[in-house]
Structures are given as C-alpha cells and as structure tokens.
Amino acid sequence: MHMNTIAFVGAGSMAEAIINGLVNGGVCLPEYIKVTNRSSMERLDFLNQAYGVSVTKNKQETVGGASIIILAMKPKDVKAGIESIKDYVDSSQVIISVLAGISSETIRKLFGKELSIVRAMPNTSAALQRSATALACNSAVTADQLKQAAGLFEAIGTVTHVLEHQLDAVTGLSGSGPAYIYYIAEALEKAAEETGLEKETAKALIAQTLLGAAEMLLTSEKEPAVLRKEVTSPGGTTEAGIEKLEEYKVSEAIAACVKKAKERSHELGEIFAKNALKEHT
Numbered sequence: 561m562h563m564n565t566i567a568f569v570g571a572g573s574m575a576e577a578i579i580n581g582l583v584n585g586g587v588c589l590p591e592y593i594k595v596t597n598r599s600s601m602e603r604l605d606f607l608n609q610a611y612g613v614s615v616t617k618n619k620q621e622t623v624g625g626a627s628i629i630i631l632a633m634k635p636k637d638v639k640a641g642i643e644s645i646k647d648y649v650d651s652s653q654v655i656i657s658v659l660a661g662i663s664s665e666t667i668r669k670l671f672g673k674e675l676s677i678v679r680a681m682p683n684t685s686a687a688l689q690r691s692a693t694a695l696a697c698n699s700a701v702t703a704d705q706l707k708q709a710a711g712l713f714e715a716i717g718t719v720t721h722v723l724e725h726q727l728d729a730v731t732g733l734s735g736s737g738p739a740y741i742y743y744i745a746e747a748l749e750k751a752a753e754e755t756g757l758e759k760e761t762a763k764a765l766i767a768q769t770l771l772g773a774a775e776m777l778l779t780s781e782k783e784p785a786v787l788r789k790e791v792t793s794p795g796g797t798t799e800a801g802i803e804k805l806e807e808y809k810v811s812e813a814i815a816a817c818v819k820k821a822k823e824r825s826h827e828l829g830e831i832f833a834k835n836a837l838k839e840h841t
C-alpha cells in the first residue's frame with residue numbers, strides 16, 4: 561500500500577507491535593516511520609536497530625509534516641504528550657489514538673483545535689499482521705482520511721468499524737483479549753504438566769490447538785456451540801472436561817472479566833477527562 565509519513569508519539573509495546581507489523585509485513589518502508597518517546601533513548605535506539613525506523617527526541621521533527629500521527633502513550637502520560645506536540649500539529653494531519661478509554665472529544669480539547677481524530681483499538685497481534693482492530697472517528701474525519709487510517713490497520717490485521725461509544729466494549733474484548741488467551745494458555749500448560757507432559761510438548765500442542773480452533777472459527781459457517789458439539793462425543797473425554805468448566809462457572813467468569821474490562825476502559829476515560837481537562841474547560 562502507499563504510505564505517507566507516520567509519526568509515533570510513544571514507543572512502547574503497542575507502538576512496537578504496529579511498527580513490527582508494518583515493517584516486517586513489507587507494507588511500509590521504515591524510512592516513512594518516525595518515532596519519539598518521553599525519556600528512553602535506549603528504547604528508541606532499539607527500535608531503530610530492530611526495524612530501521614527514524615527515531616528522535618525532537619517532537620517537532622517527529623510530527624511536523626507527518627500525514628498520520630499515532631498517539632501511543634499510557635493514559636497518564638497523554639496530557640504531557642499532547643502538550644509537547646500540539647504546536648506542530650495542524651488540521652491537514654490525521655491523529656490516530658490507540659489510547660484505551662479516552663474520547664476523541666477529550667483529545668481534541670487537549671490539542672485545543674479542530675482536528676481529524678480516529679480512535680483505534682488494535683491488539684498486540686499487530687506484530688504478526690493479526691490484529692483485530694476496531695475504528696471510530698470524530699466528525700472532522702473525511703472519507704479519505706478514514707480510508708487512509710483503515711488502510712494502515714488493514715496492513716496489520718482486520719478492521720471493524722464501530723461507533724465511538726462501543727470502543728470500551730471492544731477494548732474489554734479484543735484489545736485486552738490476547739491476554740485472556742495467554743492466561744488460558746498458561747493454565748493449559750500448567751494442567752498439561754500436572755497430567756504428565758513435558759513443558760515444550762505441551763506448549764506446541766496448545767499453540768497449534770488454539771490456532772486450529774481460531775481458523776475453524778474464522779472459516780467455518782458453524783456457530784462456536786456447533787463446533788464444540790463436534791468435538792464432544794457423548795459420554796467421552798470432552799464432555800467430562802466441560803462438565804468441570806460448568807461446575808467452576810467458567811462461562812460466568814469470562815462474562816465478568818469482559819464486563820469489568822469494558823467498565824475499566826470507560827472509567828479510565830472519565831477519570832482522565834475529569835483530571836486532564838480541569839484547566840481546559
């Protein structure tokens with residue numbers, strides 16, 4: 561795809577996952593990517609060496625003239641981060657925020673001007689071009705700008721358009737989702753060792769089982785419940801195992817987990833707006 565300059569403000573795990581996906585997926589030349597952070601030059605040097613991207617502490621050099629600016633700091637650092645770039649940003653640029661919970665309106669107020677703001681909720685599987693990304697945008701975003709933002713995330717996985725208020729639910733589901741799956745993988749590994757398998761053997765079997773099941777979910781027209789039934793012989797091993805999941809109310813635990821994560825996303829946005837906008841209103 562054709563790519564204009566992309567500036568990353570924040571150089572942590574989410575920024576790296578996106579950079580990795582863009583560069584190693586061959587969808588964007590590293591010279592089109594500029595990265596800055598707050599303090600760690602060591603981290604910037606690492607990204608430069610690992611991916612060939614340009615790195616600098618200079619905020620003007622990073623964001624000035626970039627067609628896309630990606631905000632990738634932790635919520636607590638957003639106010640200072642925006643403060644440090646706002647004078648070099650104008651309405652011809654598209655701001656993409658991957659920040660959990662923080663609304664486009666809060667971001668706009670912090671910049672203190674009308675800007676095209678796209679909110680994206682990707683996940684760390686972006687590093688393998690396997691992110692499930694959801695996008696929403698403010699009313700200043702043109703169809704072309706949204707297409708440009710979607711193109712960037714399509715290069716590192718799938719893109720789903722949602723309403724902005726739905727992003728909290730997306731965050732609790734697929735933004736945090738890889739961690740839930742790793743949690744299950746950890747539990748399966750522990751269980752496999754307890755039932756007599758070596759760690760490496762278990763790890764390989766678990767990863768391939770997750771991959772196969774995910775591919776079935778993606779490609780089959782059958783509902784998950786039907787796919788599950790196909791594995792479950794009456795009176796067999798799966799039925800015996802699933803009886804335990806029911807006994808331990810795993811389904812309820814998963815529902816509570818996703819709900820709590822969604823609520824936390826909303827709460828982070830509310831708390832942030834209340835504190836960060838005190839002197840802006």
Ligand SMILES: NC(=O)c1ccc[n+]([C@@H]2O[C@H](COP(=O)([O-])OP(=O)(O)OC[C@H]3O[C@@H](n4cnc5c(N)ncnc54)[C@H](OP(=O)(O)O)[C@@H]3O)[C@@H](O)[C@H]2O)c1
Nearest residue numbers: 570571572573574597598599600632633637640641659660
């Ligand atoms: N990790 C995920 O799975 C994931 C998924 C979806 C969305 N997100 C969102 O992505 C954002 C970043 O998360 P993360 O996990 O990548 O965090 P992280 O690993 O802690 O990285 C945060 C980065 O922001 C930089 N930073 C802090 N203050 C800054 C400032 N004033 N100016 C410029 N850069 C600044 C930090 O630089 P220093 O190291 O120099 O302090 C660091 O490079 C969060 O808002 C999160 O909600 C994360």
